[in-house]
Amino acid sequence: xxxxHPLLLLLIFSVFLNFQTSNGHNITRLLAKxxxxxxxxxxxxxxxxxxxxxxxxxxxxxxxxxxxMSSLLNKNPSIYTMKNILSLHVxxxxxxxxxxxxxxxxxxxxxTMFQATGVAxxxxxxxxxxxxxxxxxxxxxxxxxxxxxxxxxxxVEELPYNISVIQxxxxxxxxxxxxxxxxxxxxxxxxxMSAHGCKVFADTLLANPEAMGTYEDNLNGGLTVFCPxxxxxKAFLPKYKNLTASGKESFLEFxxxxxxxxxxxxxxxxxxxxxxxxxxxxxFDFTVQNDGEQVTLKTKINTVKITGTLLxxxxxxxxxxxxxxxxxxxxxxxxxxxxxxxxxxxxxAPKASKSKSKSKSKSxxxxxxxxxxxxPDDDPADQTADDNxxxxxxxxxxxxxxxxxxxxxxxx
Ligand SMILES: *[C@@H]1O[C@H](CO)[C@@H](O)[C@H](O)[C@H]1NC(C)=O
Ligand SMILES: *[C@@H]1O[C@H](CO)[C@@H](O)[C@H](O)[C@H]1NC(C)=O
Ligand SMILES: *[C@@H]1O[C@H](CO)[C@@H](O)[C@H](O)[C@H]1NC(C)=O
Ligand SMILES: *[C@@H]1O[C@H](CO)[C@@H](O)[C@H](O)[C@H]1NC(C)=O
Ligand SMILES: *[C@@H]1O[C@H](CO)[C@@H](O)[C@H](O)[C@H]1NC(C)=O
Ligand SMILES: *[C@@H]1O[C@H](CO)[C@@H](O)[C@H](O)[C@H]1NC(C)=O
Numbered sequence: 566x567x568x569x570h571p572l573l574l575l576l577i578f579s580v581f582l583n584f585q586t587s588n589g590h591n592i593t594r595l596l597a598k599x600x601x602x603x604x605x606x607x608x609x610x611x612x613x614x615x616x617x618x619x620x621x622x623x624x625x626x627x628x629x630x631x632x633x634m635s636s637l638l639n640k641n642p643s644i645y646t647m648k649n650i651l652s653l654h655v656x657x658x659x660x661x662x663x664x665x666x667x668x669x670x671x672x673x674x675x676x677t678m679f680q681a682t683g684v685a686x687x688x689x690x691x692x693x694x695x696x697x698x699x700x701x702x703x704x705x706x707x708x709x710x711x712x713x714x715x716x717x718x719x720x721v722e723e724l725p726y727n728i729s730v731i732q733x734x735x736x737x738x739x740x741x742x743x744x745x746x747x748x749x750x751x752x753x754x755x756x757x758m759s760a761h762g763c764k765v766f767a768d769t770l771l772a773n774p775e776a777m778g779t780y781e782d783n784l785n786g787g788l789t790v791f792c793p794x795x796x797x798x799k800a801f802l803p804k805y806k807n808l809t810a811s812g813k814e815s816f817l818e819f820x821x822x823x824x825x826x827x828x829x830x831x832x833x834x835x836x837x838x839x840x841x842x843x844x845x846x847x848x849f850d851f852t853v854q855n856d857g858e859q860v861t862l863k864t865k866i867n868t869v870k871i872t873g874t875l876l877x878x879x880x881x882x883x884x885x886x887x888x889x890x891x892x893x894x895x896x897x898x899x900x901x902x903x904x905x906x907x908x909x910x911x912x913x914a915p916k917a918s919k920s921k922s923k924s925k926s927k928s929x930x931x932x933x934x935x936x937x938x939x940x941p942d943d944d945p946a947d948q949t950a951d952d953n954x955x956x957x958x959x960x961x962x963x964x965x966x967x968x969x970x971x972x973x974x975x976x977x
Contacts, residue, residue, distance in 0.1 A: 815895065
């Protein structure tokens with residue numbers, strides 16, 4: 566009964582988000598034709614995995630029938646644990662029935678969406694596929710001690726080479742995927758940040774009980790944190806110390822958003838975002854904008870890049886950013902006498918687009934702009950960003966260019 570609330574929230578979110586994604590395939594619709602897979606389908610929606618699956622191509626979904634799902638659900642996993650388990654059932658490669666039976670050398674390891682979330686440590690999150698005598702194909706999680714005890718049942722849907730859905734006989738057991746995931750209010754977000762390159766920001770937050778309390782109050786309802794990496798935040802400390810007490814609190818709260826946003830949600834929901842510091846007319850907001858695969862956050866003062874995921878477990882996500890994003894409520898534009906001209910940042914300029922047009926549709930349609938991260942950035946040069954310090958995202962490719970063309974065709 567206690568789970569009803571988060572489930573409902575997830576459902577509302579999924580419905581909301583389904584209006585915003587468009588792609589060649591829709592896993593919910595594909596599975597809807599198969600009533601024996603309805604529970605599996607339902608849980609793909611509840612855990613948001615359906616949306617992640619729809620955004621990707623060249624993937625294989627290992628579907629479980631209702632009986633296999635009920636033995637999984639008998640263990641009463643939380644929705645967060647279910648997400649880990651089911652994401653182990655999404656392979657980041659295309660395996661149609663034919664390819665499964667003709668694996669080179671009879672055995673292969675496939676990366677999964679579980680491995681791609683960054684939650685899975687080391688080699689866990691890979692699935693071993695092996696062809697056995699008599700046309701049998703066995704599947705097992707790599708951390709399952711070499712036990713391949715789930716078998717190919719049948720091909721459900723194949724859209725080569727976008728998505729293949731095959732049914733397997735039972736859930737892939739994996740101690741790591743099944744490990745109980747702590748409830749959001751038990752999360753030690755400053756501990757997670759400290760351990761992964763955002764120690765200075767975490768310590769600053771801990772030293773400000775008002776701001777820290779605001780973060781804690783939002784853990785259950787949904788929270789996304791963008792923490793500046795240590796080098797950047799350390800260099801920024803003199804400016805931070807210069808702020809008034811209420812300025813400090815608002816500044817720290819500015820790096821939290823009171824809703825859960827997975828990376829794919831950020832990619833598909835470009836636009837203005839309120840923060841924990843937003844208070845009526847004091848906007849303290851920023852703009853989320855894609856630049857190819859890269860997600861950037863920008864204010865009138867500067868632009869920062871998301872460089873890594875520290876945690877993505879609904880309802881809490883924590884990402885690292887390469888520089889300190891500055892709210893215009895507390896800082897003046899172009900704070901350093903850098904030679905960089907900033908006329909287009911004047912308040913009345915029609916949409917502060919930089920000289921190199923980086924608008925979303927443009928960059929999605931221009932193949933070369935899919936190059937990651939290295940595009941020059943005309944931010945104030947007062948912060949040194951160490952791009953190498955940041956772990957880059959793992960995971961499959963999004964075919965943004967193709968999708969945009971599809972959208973354009975549909976519009977025509
Ligand atoms: C996928 O299909 C389901 C069921 O038909 C529908 O509710 C949902 O809006 C679709 N999602 C997308 C992204 O089109
Ligand atoms: C695969 O996806 C692309 C783009 O999303 C689409 O144009 C193509 O028709 C899809 N192929 C199949 C077999 O559905
Ligand atoms: C198959 O086995 C041969 C010989 O052991 C090896 O050279 C080759 O790399 C293997 N191919 C794959 C795809 O694992
Ligand atoms: C998959 O598991 C089988 C059985 O444990 C093992 O013999 C095989 O080497 C594994 N395949 C790969 C690619 O690791
Ligand atoms: C959170 O983590 C930090 C660093 O690992 C630790 O010092 C602190 O005691 C933890 N707080 C709680 C409440 O567990
Ligand atoms: C702190 O504020 C003072 C007065 O506004 C200003 O002169 C000084 O440059 C500021 N220091 C930093 C590091 O921003």
